[in-house]
Amino acid sequence: MTTKTIAMKSISYKNIASPKGFQATGIHCGLKHKKKDLALLVSDVPASVAGVFTTNAIKAAPLLITKDVVYETGKMQAIIVNAGNANACTGKQGMADAYTMQQLTADKLGIDPSLIGVASTGVIGELMKMEPVTTGIQNLEPVDELEGAIDFSLAIMTTDTVTKNTTYSTTINGKEVIIAGTAKGSGMIEPNMATMLGFITTDANIESNHLQDALKAITDVTFNAITVDGDTSTNDMVIVMANGMAQNNTLTPEHPDWENFLQTLHTVSQDLAKMIAKDGEGATKLIEVEVKGAITDIEARKIAKTVVGSPLVKTAIFGNDANWGRIIAAVGYSGATIDPNAITILLGTTKVVENGEPVPFSEDDLIIYLKQPEVKIFVDIHQGNGQGTAWGCDLTYDYVQINATYRS
The missing domain is CATH 3.60.70.12 (L-amino peptidase D-ALA esterase/amidase)
Structure with missing residues (x-):
């Protein structure tokens, strides 16, 4: 656009x-x-x-x-x-x-x-x-x-x-x-x-x-x-x-x-x-994943959607857990072209990964951020000019309850 x-x-x-x-x-x-x-x-x-x-x-x-x-x-x-x-x-x-x-x-x-x-x-x-x-x-x-x-x-x-x-x-x-x-x-x-x-x-x-x-x-x-x-x-x-x-x-x-x-x-x-996305069954949070630096826009969207669709990422966000390992793992299995040593990840404005390695951050500050109704994850692949965004929601106990009883 x-x-x-x-x-x-x-x-x-x-x-x-x-x-x-x-x-x-x-x-x-x-x-x-x-x-x-x-x-x-x-x-x-x-x-x-x-x-x-x-x-x-x-x-x-x-x-x-x-x-x-x-x-x-x-x-x-x-x-x-x-x-x-x-x-x-x-x-x-x-x-x-x-x-x-x-x-x-x-x-x-x-x-x-x-x-x-x-x-x-x-x-x-x-x-x-x-x-x-x-x-x-x-x-x-x-x-x-x-x-x-x-x-x-x-x-x-x-x-x-x-x-x-x-x-x-x-x-x-x-x-x-x-x-x-x-x-x-x-x-x-x-x-x-x-x-x-x-x-x-x-x-x-x-x-x-x-x-x-x-x-x-x-x-x-x-x-x-x-x-x-x-x-x-x-x-x-x-x-x-x-x-x-x-x-x-x-x-x-x-x-x-x-x-x-x-x-x-x-x-x-x-x-x-x-x-x-925000009104996902049982959801408490909207998750936005923005990706830049991919080979193409299509690959950037693929990465973004893989991250936001990961059950482990979704449950971590529900639990206010800054578990960035789940995010980088999803990037890795997205099927897009990546260099593991060139990935940067931010939760909100807090950098948690740079060049594929952990960056010290305040767990307490991120818990406060992750409790907000909208959570943003930013990923830079540093491979090209492709960019893309995807949206999803957290995965909660209520999602299971709603779908376990959908017909009853």
Whole structure:
């Protein structure tokens, strides 16, 4: 990403329906016992669409339908989302149920089903309870107000403890363009992609092919730079809808304000990715690992993600233990090109390793630092100009408890 300063500002009322021409809602339909579990996001007009999807070879029925909408239609006007059931590994019936959700939503909105995406999250291997879903879709009434956006973000949650929302505006051709996002994700997070659903809306005018290229590049350094537990799910996707209602001149990489759009989309994506990492199941801390001096940016990101994904590093951070040996060991098995005698490591601003050898430090001072809600690890490989960052969380007793009883 470029470091050019751009015109961008955060919007305090973080709202997936903030861009012009978007509406959202979420309700309780009965897939969950009490909490909201059915959500709808709608654009007033068909929008250009881009998407990135799980790399798991086993893909849920809703994801396959949405993938077709993104890659074959290139336009999306609405997406129906449920929590409480992943509709994954459910065979022909699961695919039929996902198509039914698509058709029912199209009928509700009076638009072609080819413009409807479907997303599901929850338990794998259970057939969808279609009666509450059918009734629920009829009861969905999206609005362009904050309340509808909040309800949407609540209805897509599973083990999340907080909603995840962010919104920014930028300027393109002298016009205000808004990019907003909401996401869910807490466990089974090892993107390329993970148990994560991300939805981004914008009123920017951009064709689907350029939007897809932008999202793919940004995903590599945001959503694909987080990990909670090393598991990759079957349902996960990030969808961007751009409906053009800001009426800017069509964005392309040659547009003079392309960087404004690209960096704003990057910031929205990075915000959501960090929120997901911070809200890892049972987590108490966000861990950021910054690596520089690698042979390439790709190798730097590989090192960063290996370190932040190490169970031993994660448990050390949970225990406020400045055990840098676990960090350097993870660097060593990352598969990247390294020189063991040229590695520098810092915890926060405290140097603990230089040229591969220990540096004296105050254990007491580092214990105080490691008790903070956000912990930063810096690694310099001194092999080249590559740099990269990854985010994760600590591994706690609660993570085990949550996942030991997920179905019960």
